[in-house]
Amino acid sequence: MPEVLSAEARKVLQDEVTTLGNEIRVLKEQKTSPDLVKEKVAKMLELKKKLGEEQKPGKFVIKCPKGTRDYGPKEMAVREAVFGTIIESFKRHGAETIDTPVFELRDVLLSKYGEEGGKLVYNLEDQGGELLSMRYDLTVPFARYLAMNKISNIKRYHIAKVYRRDQPVMTRGRYREFYQCDFDIAGEYEKMLPEAECLKIVDEVLNKLDVGNFYIKVNHRVILDAMMSVSGVPKQQFKTVCSSIDKLDKEPWEKVEKELIDEKGLTKEVTQQLRRFVLFREEATDLDDIQTLDKMMEIEALRTNADFKKGTEELKVLFNFLSLYGVTSARFEPSLARGLDYYTGVIYEAVVEPSEEVRKTIAEGAAKENQDSGEASIEGQGLPTGVGSVAAGGRYDELVKGFSGKKDSVPCCGVSFGIERLFAIREAQLKCKDVPMRTVATEVYVASAQKNLLEERMKLCRSLWDSGVRTEMAYKRNPKLLDQIQNCEAKQIPLMLIVGERELQEGVVKLRYIKTREEQDIPLATLVESIREALLKA
């Protein structure tokens, strides 16, 4: 057996690791001494290994990895209800479902997520064999699946966990492991028809989930390009300017403009032009979507831009389709600029504005969670001002081609629900309403009023299980009746069967309705039928 480190020795090692970590961070920021960084990292890994090897079982901290969490039965009940609503909507629109591995060949992922995404990808250790990384989203694996299986049209949904080695902010529902619910339509189809259906689904789901007021911002990639081009932004800066504009939902124009000038090097003249376009709707609040697009068309520089014309025509078709589908929550928003590289057409993002009460409850819960886990709120503010984006997506026509290498592209369009935020809202709503959450589906609890009736309870359970009735009983030989009733009430099980010796002799068993506390004897001979009837009433 290896020698065990003393607590002091451990402390010394741990302090050394912390110091090294800080030094490495500073060096990395300076970007001047890559070799020194390497050396210090190697040293740190060695110390960490030493610490790890020396740890006695049962002595280490028991916790979930940073940025992840367990779901207990109550959270799972909320999660399953939210998933149920979303899946029903996907199925209502004829979607199939697929699943892909949680990790992919590293090359497959890194070729698509770009530098920004690449930094946030979890890599698996090289243990001999292929180099693997955990998926960052479900879209790139979907494109890989289409290319690999030469599928050129499919309407599919995929609900699974994705991984981002991001700075977690629990108060904003930002985790390192979280679920995505994706719906995508791949295929060469009538323009704007798949987009309209994606938005119809977002509208359906958010209405059914009843998460508060919401609206869907809609923009077009080529309209963004046109606005930047016309404003005089150099083409190679479109992407970085986009990521500044994307902050407009959280920050005022002045701050974004400062960033554009100070960090991105735009001139005041260019940002002023840009402002006129991206904040167009702030000036023209009385216009509807089509009118706004028409009004922008009156601007000479935009009217004569082929991109702008194309984007505008497509959005007009889309808004017409949306009105046929009864979607009133969508709204043209020229400031929407989603970050990901792969979008080529319409883009959209749904924003929820939960009630003040719900917001407060989320903030309180998150603050408590952070406190419990010993994590400070990263952004130094603790309370979220809003929940923000709960669904987003758009058209990406070139992604599959990037994998298949073929001439023909597989045009795709989809939407992804940010499910952790929807869970957070639902949980807070239920908490506000003080609705007790059912975590089991049990219909009947089999109890006994006297001792020595274990076998009788078992026989009753067997009859009910074999007839498909959801049944449980206490696992003790002689449980107290009061305990059994309390257990049954706590789990909100609607019916209780109480076995007693007198009743057994008479060939009956006592049925108790938990809510009304009403009781009646039912004959054992017709047990299952009586229970079925009682369940309809209970």
Next chain:
Amino acid sequence: MPEVLSAEARKVLQDEVTTLGNEIRVLKEQKTSPDLVKEKVAKMLELKKKLGEEQKPGKFVIKCPKGTRDYGPKEMAVREAVFGTIIESFKRHGAETIDTPVFELRDVLLSKYGEEGGKLVYNLEDQGGELLSMRYDLTVPFARYLAMNKISNIKRYHIAKVYRRDQPVMTRGRYREFYQCDFDIAGEYEKMLPEAECLKIVDEVLNKLDVGNFYIKVNHRVILDAMMSVSGVPKQQFKTVCSSIDKLDKEPWEKVEKELIDEKGLTKEVTQQLRRFVLFREEATDLDDIQTLDKMMEIEALRTNADFKKGTEELKVLFNFLSLYGVTSARFEPSLARGLDYYTGVIYEAVVEPSEEVRKTIAEGAAKENQDSGEASIEGQGLPTGVGSVAAGGRYDELVKGFSGKKDSVPCCGVSFGIERLFAIREAQLKCKDVPMRTVATEVYVASAQKNLLEERMKLCRSLWDSGVRTEMAYKRNPKLLDQIQNCEAKQIPLMLIVGERELQEGVVKLRYIKTREEQDIPLATLVESIREALLKA
């Protein structure tokens, strides 16, 4: 932009990597030059990195990581049906559900899986921060969850993926990423009652899934200990002898005995004693479980062994409970010796014997899959002789204590379904019966008989969606009627609505029952009601 390697240069690098890999393997086997191994590994990683960095997007191989696979819509339909059956059984027995992160702190996992399991664990790269590994099963995360949240009783199920960096053998359904479906009962309860319910669930699920003949082998950890002790196996060798005995379901006694003598160093005298016990039922085939246990008790050495007495008494209680629950598939099997360290009481394993036709279909499918993926069958035989174990579990009373470090243990008992094998059997059964698999839930397909009716189709879809009817239509502006009918038939959608100009003028739409090809006009005013009625008939 970095210079791109020529194909020849890549080839040279790749060959070098292969050569290094072989050298490392040899060196590792020799165990003589750890430093040289380190050096060569570092060199190999460097080359691999070079290869990775130099790869052009779209040029690399598009595949799933070794030992993993995608699930397409058809496989998902089978998977969801199997999950549905299992979840319904778990819920019928009053279980709640939980979820935990896919990776855990490395220390948490490695402290419990032991050396054997540790080798098969996927580690995440140290990217600064905690050292993480992917979970190997759902039991250790469950124990961690209980200890961390100080939960002393719960009945929960957990369905999720687990990861083993094992040599994959697709023909035997052995993957590196696969689902486990676990049901566990934690709590201090009446002896054998939780075990009996776990076995009841196995019996229910395998009956409902209709996967062919099956039986459940049952043994007891302390009975195994007693048999080894009485035979003269030294205590420190119990574990390694167990893992040899565990092979008896695949190999004849002679081979196992040879291993015990040649590799484990037992004497012929000891193995002969052992044989008498573990193969006891081969000699006494006419006895039932209780009789077998009684018969073994007649052996002086066993009768006077406290472990054997305790184990036998518990198993007798269990078999009595099982008969009350109507479980006839369980069978005492003294040769069952499950590998994992953490079992402390009753252990069990369910074995399925699918029909010859189903076995053949699985073997053919697996052989084809291996061929497609370019992988040779590892075991050099290709065809599986049987599907083997599909569910297994037992009692593990000390695992949670190992985490909580408390004096009081949280006794647990559970069962895990080996779901990939159940999928394989169901898929093969459906293939044999030639049952077409439905991958969508769509109820109505909205079609048009003439051109220029896109908007009319959209309006009909909207009405149906808004009423909760699962509906789809073609995404083309002017699809051909024949294409629409074929699409509808291929997806096995029961009803079709056909919009035509004449019908619209008359305020009706044509309803077609796909199966019978019967058609009738239904009024638009009562569209949804008519569809609901038609669905009942279709």
